[in-house]
Amino acid sequence: xxxxxxxxxxxxxxxxxxxxxxxxxxxxxxxxxxxxxxxxxxxxxxxxxxxxxxxxxxxxxxxxxxxxxxxxxxxxxxxxxxxxxxxxxxxxxxxxxxxxxxxxxxxxxxxxxxxxxxxxxxxxxxxxxxxxxxxxxxxxxxxxxxxxxxxxxxxxxxxxxxxxxxxxxxxxxxxxxxxxxxxxxxxxxxxxxxxxxxxxxxxxxxxxxxxxxxxxxxxxxxxxxxxxxxxxxxxxxxxxxxxxxxxxxxxxxxxxxxxxxxxxxxxxxxxxxxxxxxxxxxxxxxxxxxxxxxxxxxxxxxxxxxxxxxxxxxxxxxxxxxxxxxxxxxxxxxxxxxxxxxxxxxxxxx
Amino acid sequence: xxxxxxxxxxxxxxxxxxxxxxxxxxxxxxxxxxxxxxxxxxxxxxxxxxxxxxxxxxxxxxxxxxxxxxxxxxxxxxxxxxxxxxxxxxxxxxxxxxxxxxxxxxxxxxxxxxxxxxxxxxxxxxxxxxxxxxxxxxxxxxxxxxxxxxxxxxxxxxxxxxxxxxxxxxxxxxxxxxxxxxxxxxxxxxxxxxxxxxxxxxxxxxxxxxxxxxxxxxxxxxxxxxxxxxxxxxxxxxxxxxxxxxxxxxxxxxxxxxxxxxxxxxxxxxxxxxxxxxxxxxxxxxxxxxxxxxxxxxxxxxxxxxxxxxxxxxxxxxxxxxxxxxxxxxxxxxxxxxxxxxxxxxxxxxxxxxxxxxxxxxxxxxxxxxxxxxxxxxxxxxxxxxxxxxxxxxxxxxxxxxxxxxxxxxxxxxxxxxxxxxxxxxxxxxxxxxxxxxxxxxxxxxxxxxxxxxxxxxxxxxxxxxxxxxxxxxxxxxxxxxxxxxxxxxxxxxxxxxxxxxxxxxxxxxxxxxxxxxxxxxxxxxxxxxxxxxxxxxxxxxxxxxxxxxxxxxxxxxxxxxxxxxxxxxxxxxxxxxxxxxxxxxxxxxxxxxxxxxxxxxx
Numbered sequence: 032x033x034x035x036x037x038x039x040x041x042x043x044x045x046x047x048x049x050x051x052x053x054x055x056x057x058x059x060x061x062x063x064x065x066x067x068x069x070x071x072x073x074x075x076x077x078x079x080x081x082x083x084x085x086x087x088x089x090x091x092x093x094x095x096x097x098x099x100x101x102x103x104x105x106x107x108x109x110x111x112x113x114x115x116x117x118x119x120x121x122x123x124x125x126x127x128x129x130x131x132x133x134x135x136x137x138x139x140x141x142x143x144x145x146x147x148x149x150x151x152x153x154x155x156x157x158x159x160x161x162x163x164x165x166x167x168x169x170x171x172x173x174x175x176x177x178x179x180x181x182x183x184x185x186x187x188x189x190x191x192x193x194x195x196x197x198x199x200x201x202x203x204x205x206x207x208x209x210x211x212x213x214x215x216x217x218x219x220x221x222x223x224x225x226x227x228x229x230x231x232x233x234x235x236x237x238x239x240x241x242x243x244x245x246x247x248x249x250x251x252x253x254x255x256x257x258x259x260x261x262x263x264x265x266x267x268x269x270x271x272x273x274x275x276x277x278x279x280x281x282x283x284x285x286x287x288x289x290x291x292x293x294x295x296x297x298x299x300x301x302x303x304x305x306x307x308x309x310x311x312x313x314x315x316x317x318x319x320x321x322x323x324x325x326x327x328x329x330x331x332x333x334x335x336x337x338x339x340x341x342x343x344x345x346x347x348x349x350x351x352x353x354x355x356x357x358x359x360x361x362x363x364x365x366x367x368x369x370x371x372x373x374x375x376x377x378x379x380x381x
Numbered sequence: 382x383x384x385x386x387x388x389x390x391x392x393x394x395x396x397x398x399x400x401x402x403x404x405x406x407x408x409x410x411x412x413x414x415x416x417x418x419x420x421x422x423x424x425x426x427x428x429x430x431x432x433x434x435x436x437x438x439x440x441x442x443x444x445x446x447x448x449x450x451x452x453x454x455x456x457x458x459x460x461x462x463x464x465x466x467x468x469x470x471x472x473x474x475x476x477x478x479x480x481x482x483x484x485x486x487x488x489x490x491x492x493x494x495x496x497x498x499x500x501x502x503x504x505x506x507x508x509x510x511x512x513x514x515x516x517x518x519x520x521x522x523x524x525x526x527x528x529x530x531x532x533x534x535x536x537x538x539x540x541x542x543x544x545x546x547x548x549x550x551x552x553x554x555x556x557x558x559x560x561x562x563x564x565x566x567x568x569x570x571x572x573x574x575x576x577x578x579x580x581x582x583x584x585x586x587x588x589x590x591x592x593x594x595x596x597x598x599x600x601x602x603x604x605x606x607x608x609x610x611x612x613x614x615x616x617x618x619x620x621x622x623x624x625x626x627x628x629x630x631x632x633x634x635x636x637x638x639x640x641x642x643x644x645x646x647x648x649x650x651x652x653x654x655x656x657x658x659x660x661x662x663x664x665x666x667x668x669x670x671x672x673x674x675x676x677x678x679x680x681x682x683x684x685x686x687x688x689x690x691x692x693x694x695x696x697x698x699x700x701x702x703x704x705x706x707x708x709x710x711x712x713x714x715x716x717x718x719x720x721x722x723x724x725x726x727x728x729x730x731x732x733x734x735x736x737x738x739x740x741x742x743x744x745x746x747x748x749x750x751x752x753x754x755x756x757x758x759x760x761x762x763x764x765x766x767x768x769x770x771x772x773x774x775x776x777x778x779x780x781x782x783x784x785x786x787x788x789x790x791x792x793x794x795x796x797x798x799x800x801x802x803x804x805x806x807x808x809x810x811x812x813x814x815x816x817x818x819x820x821x822x823x824x825x826x827x828x829x830x831x832x833x834x835x836x837x838x839x840x841x842x843x844x845x846x847x848x849x850x851x852x853x854x855x856x857x858x859x860x861x862x863x864x865x866x867x868x869x870x871x872x873x874x875x876x877x878x879x880x881x882x883x884x885x886x887x888x889x890x891x892x893x894x895x896x897x898x899x900x901x902x903x904x905x906x907x908x909x910x911x912x913x914x915x916x917x918x919x920x921x922x923x924x925x926x927x928x929x930x931x932x933x934x935x936x937x938x939x940x941x942x943x944x945x946x947x948x949x950x951x952x953x954x955x956x957x958x959x960x961x962x963x964x965x966x967x968x969x970x971x972x973x974x975x976x977x978x979x980x981x982x983x984x
Contacts, residue, residue: 105515106848108508112562140427142563151584207615215619222623227616232419232587232607329612331585338612339425339585344804 062369069365076357081126084350085119113139130354136347140340145351148336153318155229156332159248159325160317163255168310170256171263172303178264179271179302180294191268194261206254206327213250226250227329251328255321259313266309270302277301304375311367315360416603416937418910420924421617421626422610425585430566431548432503432510437631437927440513442588442608444929446573447548448597450479450497450531455930456918458719458827459873460543464492464574465531474538474871475522479531484597486551487570487578494526499552501533509562514547538869540876544828549574576601576933585610602936621646621904627937628905628913630924633777634704637902645908650706651920652718653901654927657822658710659785659894661686665814665854669844673854674814679758679765684746686891689818690732691739692792693785699897702780706902710895713884715829717898718921721877722829724884732888739792748793756793766795767817770810773800778820781896785818811851812842821852821893830867833883836892837864853892860886901925911936 092109110116114125129136135145174194178187197205216222225231225247234243274280275298283293318333325334333352340348428434431443450468454461465479484492501524504510504517511518522534535542554572558564570591571579576598577590588608592601609626611617618639620626632640641648662676663686679685695709708717712725726732747759756765769785771778782798789796796818801809809815825832834840838856842849860883867879887893901922905913914934915921923931 105508105511112509137563141565142428142430142433143565210616210619215623225625227609227611227620227625228586230586232589232609326612327616329585329610329616331583335585335612342803 058372061372065365065368069361072361073358076354076361077127077130080350080354080357081123084346084353135351135354138340138345138348140343140345140348145348148348149333149351149355152331152333152336155330156325156334157317158229158244159251159330159332160255160321162248163252163259163321163324164310164313164317166252167256167260168263168306171260172267172306174260175264175267175306176271176294176299176302179268179275180298182268182272182275187268190264194264197257198259198261200258202254202258202321202323203327205257206250206324209250209254210327224250226327229331247328251321251324251330254327255324262309263306266305267302270305271298274298274302304371307374308367308371311363311370312360315363316356318356318359415605417605417607418603418628418932418935418937419607419609419626420932421620421629422608423612423614423617423631425610425612426582426588428565429571429579429582430561430564431513431550432561433512433564435513438608441924441927442579442590443548444575444927445577445590445606445932446571446575446579447550448484448492448574449548450545451543453827453916453928455914455916455928458721458917460828464497464549468543470542470871474540474869475535477533477535477542479533481529481531482597483529484574485595486554486572486574487593487595488551488554488572489595490551490553490572492549492551492574494529494531496552497531497549498524498526499556500547500549503555503561504547507561509560512562517545517547538871540868540871541828541830544826544830576929577606585612598933601933606932621906624906624909627909628903628924630901630903630922632902632904634706634902635776637706637904638704640904645906646904647907647910649901649903649905649915649923651901651915651922652708652716653899653925654716654718654824654826654922655822655899656710656714656716656825657707657820657896657899658714659689659896660810660816660819660821660853661689661892661894662814662816662818662854663892666841666856667844667846668839668841668849670856671844673842673846674816676814677765677767677817678763679748680767680817682746683890684742685748685765686894687732688739688742688792689789689794690891690894691735691742692788692794693894693896694734694788695896696734698781698784702777702784703897703899706900707897708900710897713887713895714823714832714893715825715880715884718901718917719825719827719829722880724881724888726885726888730885730889736788736791743792750793754793755795764795765793766797768799769796770799770801770806770816770819772806772820773802781820812849813846814854822899823852829880833864833867833880836860836887855887855892857886857890857892860890909937911938 092106092113092115107116114122117125133146135149137143138145138148141148171194174190178184178190181187210226211217212222213224214222214226227247229244229247230240231243231247234240280293280298283297284290288296322334322338324330325332326338329335333355336348337352337356339345340352422438424436424438426434426439426442427436428439429442431440431447434440434443448464450463450465451460452463453459462482464482464484466482468477468479470477479494479497481492481494481497486492501518501521504514505521505524520536520539522536524534525532533542551572551574567582569580569582573579573593574595574597576593576596578593579588579590581587581589587610590606590608592604592606594600609620611620614633614636617626617629618636621629621640622643622645624645637648637650640646661680662674663683664672664678664681665674665676667673695711699705699707699709711731712723715722715724717723717725743756748756748765749759750756751764757763758765767789769782771782779798782796786796786798799816806819810819810821823832823835832852835850835852836855836857837851838861840849840851841854841856842851863879863883863886867876867883870876870879888895903923903925905923912935913923913931915923916926916928916930922928
């Protein structure tokens with residue numbers, strides 16, 4: 032029964048020994064071209080960042096005054112301090128030079144280096160958004176697999192429906208709802224979960240502290256997962272649907288494998304490819320955090336920092352966080368391209 | 382693959398369980414046994430450095446930490462001794478001598494006039510140090526110290542000298558700071574002379590302050606004051622309902638209504654510090670009197686402005702826009718809580734709601750109605766169509782715009798709403814003059830000099846169309862003269878009279894039209910806070926009062942002392958059980974799935 036498959040394999044293998052090196056070189060070349068593209072994108076991001084943030088409405092110096100009376104002399108002084116009195120082209124070269132030296136400037140509002148502010152915030156963001164992503168991917172892939180395998184069944188209709196409803200719900204609304212139900216409690220049922228920040232104000236030490244942080248993560252994570260897992264579910268479901276009708280699946284069944292085995296060993300690995308791409312693209316956004324979720328639950332991450340920067344508006348801080356997020360997305364996309372290349376031989380030959 | 386998924390699910394469950402278990406862990410709360418008051422704040426702190434901090438929450442925290450020359454008296458709101466225990470003024474009003482109290486910094490060092498002199502001199506000589514309170518020393522010629530005696534020489538007489546808003550910092554701690562612009566002052570414990578000492582600050586999470594045992598008025602009655610930050614108001618309200626915080630100030634009407642009927646919460650509703658008014662572009666100009674912006678020419682006519690005033694039903698705005706939680710304005714920009722300075726129009730001068738009269742005024746002035754019911758200019762065919770600038774994302778301002786549009790339609794004037802993002806709004810209505818009507822408001826200090834100054838000629842943008850700090854582009858000879866007179870008038874009743882005349886001038890000339898005075902809306906938990914004295918003591922403000930007084934006098938209930946943060950032991954138990962059930966259910970589920978897969982393989 033398995034003979035035809037094994038017979039087919041040497042056909043590919045036949046060109047093998049002589050071909051192996053060129054393939055590797057191809058991979059390297061491919062990777063280098065992708066990295067080159069990424070570097071170019073990053074350069075464009077730096078240029079674009081500079082100009083985009085100068086097109087925004089509002090005079091940053093006046094905004095700093097926050098409604099207090101400032102004399103034109105004081106305004107000029109502030110402008111000078113921030114280097115805003117220089118010609119635009121000089122400002123641009125200063126900006127590029129500093130950025131390349133990883134000096135993202137000093138926040139207008141907090142009067143502290145942007146890199147320090149980002150450094151403080153990146154930990155909580157990676158913790159929250161990373162955990163959220165892992166759970167969402169697991170949940171989405173698992174449900175998507177089941178739903179796609181028994182396409183049209185009760186589980187499919189239920190899980191796809193639920194995930195789509197959650198996907199369509201505004202994050203802010205869902206977050207507040209969860210906060211009310213699990214944080215404040217309804218009627219006689221008390222709320223048990225904290226909904227503000229990453230830790231209690233009088234947080235205990237040691238293991239109890241870990242528990243404290245974990246408990247603070249539950250609601251933000253839940254909100255994040257609820258809103259985003261649908262995309263993994265749908266991608267997984269549809270790519271599995273494509274695989275189900277493929278000949279190799281029929282062959283696998285014909286070999287006499289159990290249904291579960293066919294799914295696990297044959298269909299799912301092939302169907303996972305689009306999900307892998309999606310996951311890598313999302314990892315880039317993890318760095319940006321989830322602005323809405325962080326704002327609802329006062330999570331001290333980058334999303335909240337970015338939001339604060341927009342409200343002020345704090346140009347240098349906005350620039351810094353914006354660049355960090357875009358660069359992370361570019362790097363992750365590049366990685367996705369490379370990994371995809373390694374995972375899927377079809378991309379290599381194309 | 383399934384094993385992988387299963388592992389992740391287990392991880393998720395572990396997390397969930399960990400969360401549920403925390404409440405129990407909190408039973409060994411290190412805060413237990415302390416008298417703590419937790420104040421919620423929805424604004425992030427900009428800086429712990431009092432030379433740089435401008436946000437309300439930061440200056441409020443600094444009011445709890447530092448002493449000032451004088452503070453508002455808790456009963457009369459008049460300047461009363463703080464670090465300066467007494468003062469004298471020279472004949473010409475140019476030299477002020479303050480006697481600094483024998484007090485101690487929280488590190489045990491004595492407070493001297495040298496500390497105050499250093500603080501003021503630093504602001505006068507270091508541009509970066511001017512960030513927060515630069516204007517407060519603008520009129521200072523020199524500041525010198527001799528033991529406990531502080532001498533301030535002024536460039537010109539200034540009656541509001543005793544309203545100095547500068548927190549006095551310890552010289553021995555601060556003189557080593559060289560780069561003020563980049564100093565964040567995150568050193569704990571901070572060295573302070575006020576009722577509280579900041580001991581910890583986690584950015585956008587919380588600030589902890591402990592009672593200062595050396596405070597010259599005596600140690601506060603609680604052990605610790607915490608400011609807990611929320612990045613959105615709904616979460617803060619939920620936090621109050623939940624008992625995570627004990628008090629929250631600066632609520633808006635819908636937020637206030639959300640807690641109004643909670644049996645555990647005292648809803649605080651008193652006269653407030655804020656006046657809401659319409660800013661009218663009556664011909665905006667720069668400091669060299671050149672026109673700027675694109676205001677509608679009809680608004681230059683005081684008769685049109687008066688007609689607008691008659692057309693506004695302030696009573697209805699209060700009832701339907703502010704949900705009754707404000708007071709209609711029959712005066713100007715000083716709200717009635719400041720009994721001394723408050724001025725109200727009476728008799729013929731009073732402009733009430735009278736659309737017929739508004740129509741009459743416009744008819745008489747020659748603004749004729751066209752076929753479409755919209756009036757036109759007497760000398761041309763430009764219609765009386767005004768723009769009304771408001772902020773984006775402010776439901777209350779949207780509602781106000783709807784009502785005003787209706788009111789003005791009744792007198793043949795079309796109003797269209799223009800929504801602007803906040804920095805653009807500030808620019809167009811305060812500098813470039815690109816507006817006809819705009820919403821505005823001001824939280825007034827016990828001395829109204831500052832708010833009056835926002836209507837001075839000098840506050841307009843300069844010849845280059847920059848800077849300033851005007852609330853109206855107003856430039857009126859009468860108003861200027863009165864302002865200069867009140868600056869020099871050291872006799873309080875006489876000065877009050879001058880300040881009232883200024884309000885009257887603003888009312889009758891109408892470069893702005895006061896709509897209502899917002900109430901001060903706050904809330905606190907009655908199961909935690911036993912007593913708190915507002916400022917002023919008679920129906921005053923709590924957090925909204927920007928004073929140390931309520932938080933110095935606050936006491937907590939004994940029952941609140943030992944209970945751990947958030948939720949009691951019951952919730953811990955419930956959480957534990959719920960967590961357990963979830964884990965067992967999930968474990969069972971996973972086990973059954975594993976059995977099945979094993980069975981599959983066996984077959």
